[in-house]
Amino acid sequence: MLSAGLGGVAGAALSGCVRDAGPVRRLRLATGPEGGPYNAFGRALAKAVAESTPRLRITPVPTSASVDNLRKLDDGSVELALAMADAAQDAVLGEEPFARAVPVTALARIYVNYTHLVVPAEGPVRSLDDLARRPVAAGAAGSGVQVVAGRLLRAAGLTGERSVRERRLGLAASAAALREGTVDALIWSGGVPTPTLAALAREVPLRFLPLEDTVAALRERYGPGYTAVALPAGAYGLTEPVGTIGVGNYLMARAAVPRWVVSDVLQVVFDQWRVLLRKVTAGARLEPRFAISTGAVPLHPGAVAYYRSVYD
Secondary structure (H helix, E strand, O other): OOOOOHHHHHHHHHHOOOOOOOEEOOOOOOOOOOOHHHHHHHHHHHHHHHHHOOOOOEEEOOOOOHHHHHHHHOOOOOOEEEEEEEHHHHHHHHHOOOOOOOOOOEEEEEEEEEEEEEEEEOOOOOOHHHHHEEEEOOOOOHHHHHHHHHHHHHHHOHHHHOOEEEOOOOOOHHHHHHHHOOOEEEEEEEEOOHHHHHHHHHHEEEEEEOOOHHHHHHHHHHOOEEEEEOOOOHHHOOOEEEEEEEEEEEEEEOOOOOOHHHHHHHHHHHHHHHHOOOOOOOOOOOOOOHOOOOOOOOOOOHHHHHHHHHHO
16 A cells, blocks of 8 residues: 555655645544444544644534445545445445445544444343344444444354344444343444443443454455454453454545645544544554555555655
8 A cells, every 4th residue: 555656645745734825625524423433533533623723624424324424425425434444345345235336545544443242131142143033233224333243143144044133223222222121132333432331331231242253254254354352351340351353443535635635634633643532442542554554445645645754
């Protein structure tokens, strides 16, 4: 991605960054549902950009999250978006749920989502296999959670007569359904701790089921975007780590966004990543060598220029 052929981009992008005059450039950022981690990151980024540079303003746009966001990037209704790595790769490659390849680019891999499979501690579900034929909250329509949940269930053989009864619910509705007993489990992919789940764990005894045994099958079928991670001891009252599936999150842009805009946004992201990630996930760090790992999703030329300036 940082090939020699793009070496000349850095000087052009960086020279553009010294301009202070000119009209304010306004950007729309597709985030996620109100109260969710993408929405929190988007609001924090908009605030940080407004305080850091006079020539950019970002407006967060609430959405259903990853798949919805990528479609909005494609149709031009937003200039920036957040998306999970697996959904972003599907978009670039034109794989389901996308009917064709979507020409989007990445600015940075900003943090890792942890897949949560949550059940009542005293309920009948003790393993992933126990979900067969049960009602499960498996992410809102148009969300990245829906993508990873579907792949997880297929990898576990929960298909055909053993299929779960998937409920298309966002996080808040999923937590309410688990509390009320209308679903037997919820699947969520997000930072740790996710505030909604932390609050639920204080109200209802919960069990977080291990998923690390599915990582190899997911990687073999869908690529290296899935990694083995662990919910740490202490989160949600856990007494020991719980192995699970990690999926990166990308900050993305339309290819037509000017290079200097991308460079300015990334400067704010790297200057203020501690603030931006504070309400999203605990203990995360953002470094350039981590951020450029976007797999099949190409980096925006302005991002290439920014990272070259950092490494040089």
